[in-house]
Amino acid sequence: MTRRTGLASFFGQRWAFVFLLIELVLFSFLGGGFFSLNGFQIILFYSTTLALLATAQTFVIVSGGPGIDLSVGFVMGFATVVSAKLAAGFDRMGLAPEFSLLLAILITLAMGLLPGFVNGMLVARLKVPPFLATFAVQGITYGTALLLSSGSAAINVPNLANVIGNGYFMYRVQGRGFSFFTRPDVPRGTNVFEIVPTMVVVTVLVVAVAAFVLKRTRFGRHTYAIGGNIDAALRAGINVKRHLVIVYIISSFLATLSGIIYMLEYVTGKADAGSAFMLDAVVAWSSAGRACSAAWAACGERSSASSSCRSWKWA
Amino acid sequence: MGDRSAIAASVRAPGAFFAVLARNWSFFFLLLSVVVFSFTGRNFFALNNFQSIIHLATTSLLLASAETFVIISGGIDMSVGFILGLSAVSSAGTMQILYAAGWSPLTSVLLGIAVAMATSLALGLTAGMLVARFRVPPFIATLGTQGIAIGIAYHICGGFPVGFIPPGLTEIGNSYLLYLHPPTGAWSFFARPGSIAPTQIREMVRIFPVSFFFIIVALLALWHLLKNTRFGQHTYAIGGSMDAAVRAGINTRRHLVLVYVLSAGLAGLAGVVDLFQAGTGNYTTFGAQLELFAIAAVIIGGASLSGGKGRIAASAVGVIILKVLENGLNLSGVDPFYRYIAVGLILIVAIVVDQLFPDLF
Numbered sequence: 211m212t213r214r215t216g217l218a219s220f221f222g223q224r225w226a227f228v229f230l231l232i233e234l235v236l237f238s239f240l241g242g243g244f245f246s247l248n249g250f251q252i253i254l255f256y257s258t259t260l261a262l263l264a265t266a267q268t269f270v271i272v273s274g275g276p277g278i279d280l281s282v283g284f285v286m287g288f289a290t291v292v293s294a295k296l297a298a299g300f301d302r303m304g305l306a307p308e309f310s311l312l313l314a315i316l317i318t319l320a321m322g323l324l325p326g327f328v329n330g331m332l333v334a335r336l337k338v339p340p341f342l343a344t345f346a347v348q349g350i351t352y353g354t355a356l357l358l359s360s361g362s363a364a365i366n367v368p369n370l371a372n373v374i375g376n377g378y379f380m381y382r383v384q385g386r387g388f389s390f391f392t393r394p395d396v397p398r399g400t401n402v403f404e405i406v407p408t409m410v411v412v413t414v415l416v417v418a419v420a421a422f423v424l425k426r427t428r429f430g431r432h433t434y435a436i437g438g439n440i441d442a443a444l445r446a447g448i449n450v451k452r453h454l455v456i457v458y459i460i461s462s463f464l465a466t467l468s469g470i471i472y473m474l475e476y477v478t479g480k481a482d483a484g485s486a487f488m489l490d491a492v493v494a495w496s497s498a499g500r501a502c503s504a505a506w507a508a509c510g511e512r513s514s515a516s517s518s519c520r521s522w523k524w525a
Numbered sequence: 526m527g528d529r530s531a532i533a534a535s536v537r538a539p540g541a542f543f544a545v546l547a548r549n550w551s552f553f554f555l556l557l558s559v560v561v562f563s564f565t566g567r568n569f570f571a572l573n574n575f576q577s578i579i580h581l582a583t584t585s586l587l588l589a590s591a592e593t594f595v596i597i598s599g600g601i602d603m604s605v606g607f608i609l610g611l612s613a614v615s616s617a618g619t620m621q622i623l624y625a626a627g628w629s630p631l632t633s634v635l636l637g638i639a640v641a642m643a644t645s646l647a648l649g650l651t652a653g654m655l656v657a658r659f660r661v662p663p664f665i666a667t668l669g670t671q672g673i674a675i676g677i678a679y680h681i682c683g684g685f686p687v688g689f690i691p692p693g694l695t696e697i698g699n700s701y702l703l704y705l706h707p708p709t710g711a712w713s714f715f716a717r718p719g720s721i722a723p724t725q726i727r728e729m730v731r732i733f734p735v736s737f738f739f740i741i742v743a744l745l746a747l748w749h750l751l752k753n754t755r756f757g758q759h760t761y762a763i764g765g766s767m768d769a770a771v772r773a774g775i776n777t778r779r780h781l782v783l784v785y786v787l788s789a790g791l792a793g794l795a796g797v798v799d800l801f802q803a804g805t806g807n808y809t810t811f812g813a814q815l816e817l818f819a820i821a822a823v824i825i826g827g828a829s830l831s832g833g834k835g836r837i838a839a840s841a842v843g844v845i846i847l848k849v850l851e852n853g854l855n856l857s858g859v860d861p862f863y864r865y866i867a868v869g870l871i872l873i874v875a876i877v878v879d880q881l882f883p884d885l886f
Contacts, residue, residue: 278664280817338876339830341601345817346876349869356862485811 251407258413258475259286262468263484265420266461270340272424273457274437277333277340281348282465283484285325288351289469293318294364294479297371307368315470322466323459325351330455355481364479375474378404379411409471416467433457550878551825551839554871555846562853569856576734580699582848583736583802584609584795586841588819589826590747591791593840596823597751598784599764599832600656600663604671605792606815608645610808611678612796616641617687617806630691637690642793648674649789653782670789671816678808687806698801702733736802743794748837760784764832821868822847825875846871 263282270279293314300310325347332343358364381389382403383396396402424430432453435443444450465484472483563570588605595602616637623633648670655666681687700715706729711718721729751757759780762770770777800806809815822843828835847868854864 332873332876336877338873341820341830342824342872342876345821346869346872349865349872353862353865353867353869356865357860361862 247405251404251410254410255407255475258407258409259468259472259484261413261417262464262471265417266464266468269420269424269433269457269464270461272437273433273454274340274440277437277457278344279329279458279461279465280341280344281325281329281351282461282468284348284352284355284481285322285462285465286469286472286484287481288325288355289318289322289466290473290476290483291355291359291364291479291481292321293470293473294367294477295358297368297473298364298366301366301368307370310368311370311374318470319463319466322463322469324462326459326462327455329462330458333458334451334454352481355479359479359481361481365477367473367477367479369477371474372477375409375471375477377408378406379408380405409475412471416464420464429453429456551827551842551846551875555842555849558846558849558853562849562857566853566856567858569853572730572732574852574856576701576731576737578845578848578852579740580734580736580802582844583740584799585815585819585822585844585848586740586744587791587795587798588815589822589840589844590744590837591788591795592816592819592823593826593828593835593837594747594751594760594784595663595788596820596828596830597764597832597835598760598781599767600781600784601667601820601830602652602785602788603664603667603816604648604652604674605788605795605819606813606817607671607674607678607809608648608789608792609796609799609815611648611674611681612641612645612793613800613803614678614682614687614796614806614808615644616797617690617800618681620690621687624691625689630693634691634694638797641797642790644677645789645793645796646786649786649792650782652789653785656785657778657781667785675809682806682808684808686808688804690800690804690806694801695804698736698798698804700735701731702735702738703731705730705732736798739798744837744841747791751837756780756783761833764834766833818847818868819844821872825872 263286266282267279270277296314296317297310300313301307303310305313329340329344329347332338332346333340377391377393379390381392381394382405383389383394384401386394386396391408394402424433432443432448435446435448436450436453440450469483473479476483559570568574588609591605592602618637619640620633620637623636624630628636651673652663652666652670655661655669656663661669696716703712703714704717705712706718706721706725708725708728709720711720713719715735717726717729751760759770759775762773762775763777763780767777823835823840824830825843825846826836826839826841828840850867850871851864854867855861
């Protein structure tokens with residue numbers, strides 16, 4: 211092996227970022243309306259669910275050679291259906307929309323731990339190959355979600371979800387300053403600048419926490435250690451079995467969170483909401499190895515997809 | 526592999542029966558589900574239904590055989606499902622263009638098949654080179670070729686099934702060996718007897734689908750290739766231990782390339798079969814997960830994802846189990862959504878049994 215020069219290794223380690231930059235520059239020239247605040251915000255908005263799935267996948271893939279979680283996409287779909295059904299149900303029972311959404315989200319998050327627990331127990335205790343364990347769990351969650359939603363979209367979610375999910379972090383009206391989270395009450399036709407969708411803020415926060423956990427805490431170090439050499443990790447006194455179970459639980463928790471965000475953004479629950487994302491999440495990870503960069507790669511993929519659509523429309 | 530007698534002797538005393546059961550549990554499970562569904566399912570236990578189960582399993586059986594070779598060699602092939610779709614779409618597209626340009630039906634069909642096979646083999650070669658030469662993990666390499674296959678397929682078909690192909694393909698793909706009309710005693714081979722009026726079709730008995738004949742020949746050939754040839758033995762050797770295979774002088778790189786080419790070729794063949802059965806070139810949708818069900822069937826058949834284990838016949842049983850479940854649950858009036866749950870649960874049982882009796886498969 212020839213020794214790499216500093217520059218080459220710098221780009222070698224960060225090729226996903228470099229690729230993203232190239233993409234951005236390229237599509238700014240090719241895609242109509244690509245290089246604009248709105249364009250970028252839309253890309254980020256549509257990347258939120260995929261970014262969270264990729265983050266979920268990152269934990270599992272880091273934790274070991276054959277580690278992969280095929281179930282994330284359908285755990286996400288399951289979460290969209292459960293949260294939408296619960297929110298609609300509470301709403302029908304006459305609860306205030308805030309409470310019905312909050313309750314639905316909390317219950318869904320709690321239920322989202324279950325698939326991960328089953329995955330983790332199968333992988334860690336019964337030594338089932340992760341590919342199979344998560345494939346089996348994927349089938350079970352998908353089937354259950356289809357049953358719950360009778361195969362169609364779960365609707366009648368209170369409209370508050372729409373307000374939250376499609377709201378922006380900041381609004382600015384010329385001459386009236388900023389307002390946060392709520393759209394200022396101005397007459398129709400007034401120019402309102404919308405700055406950063408709320409869900410993007412939430413996603414960035416979650417990914418940042420995940421990246422912190424993976425890079426800076428003992429838990430993250432142990433995850434890398436198990437992935438690097440499971441025997442060495444055992445000898446070093448890491449409780450590998452318990453750790454793996456927790457890793458799979460985190461993965462399914464993040465997938466559930468992604469499902470809830472989907473529910474808020476699209477105000478429906480669909481069992482196959484994440485089916486096309488399942489492998490995208492792996493691809494997003496494989497193009498960049500860390501939690502934060504996985505999310506970046508997800509954005510890159512989205513940007514290439516959406517902007518190529520735009521450039522076609524433009525042509 | 527091998528040394529079954531020693532294993533059998535070591536467990537003979539009280540557990541000989543369970544040892545046999547555990548070794549062949551997938552086969553027993555298939556028998557059990559057939560018996561159960563015969564009671565619960567309407568028209569399940571009928572010649573027609575069994576024939577249609579096999580008929581509809583043809584493409585899945587080819588995909589599972591493809592996966593068997595790859596999984597035995599220690600890899601995994603995520604691209605077979607989409608190569609199937611690409612093959613169906615590209616062969617149909619070629620046939621459509623040539624036929625519309627005035628070529629004879631036979632020439633356009635043969636050229637269509639040739640184009641589809643060439644495309645599939647090229648994708649297999651790409652995946653094989655990535656895995657063997659550039660040390661890309663099989664999962665990622667075949668995910669790459671999967672993406673290429675999806676892209677080309679959508680480019681060709683634009684998201685719609687490709688039609689307007691030469692007529693008569695479905696008559697070949699869906700024909701039966703023997704047609705019998707008991708009330709009049711009329712019978713014929715390969716096509717409905719001319720004397721039978723359309724109103725009498727429902728009384729006709731059709732025996733032995735041609736696709737059944739085709740898949741038996743294909744499975745026997747693949748079984749022979751895996752079990753009795755040097756190619757097959759080398760596949761087991763590479764999956765069992767890559768280092769040992771290298772030391773034993775096997776050209777592992779070339780062999781791995783061939784394994785992925787074979788896998789993609791079988792997937793391409795499955796696409797052509799699909800075209801003959803459906804009459805239109807259908808692309809593979811994301812939700813179909815053909816490759817995952819093929820892998821699941823192989824694992825249910827007792828193969829190991831770490832390589833070195835697996836049998837064609839057992840994989841075929843795995844496919845038939847999944848198809849019988851689908852068909853039986855359907856005819857028993859169960860919501861089709863339960864099928865996903867059932868497959869998941871059965872997989873878990875399969876794997877746990879495999880873990881409890883690791884040496885018995």
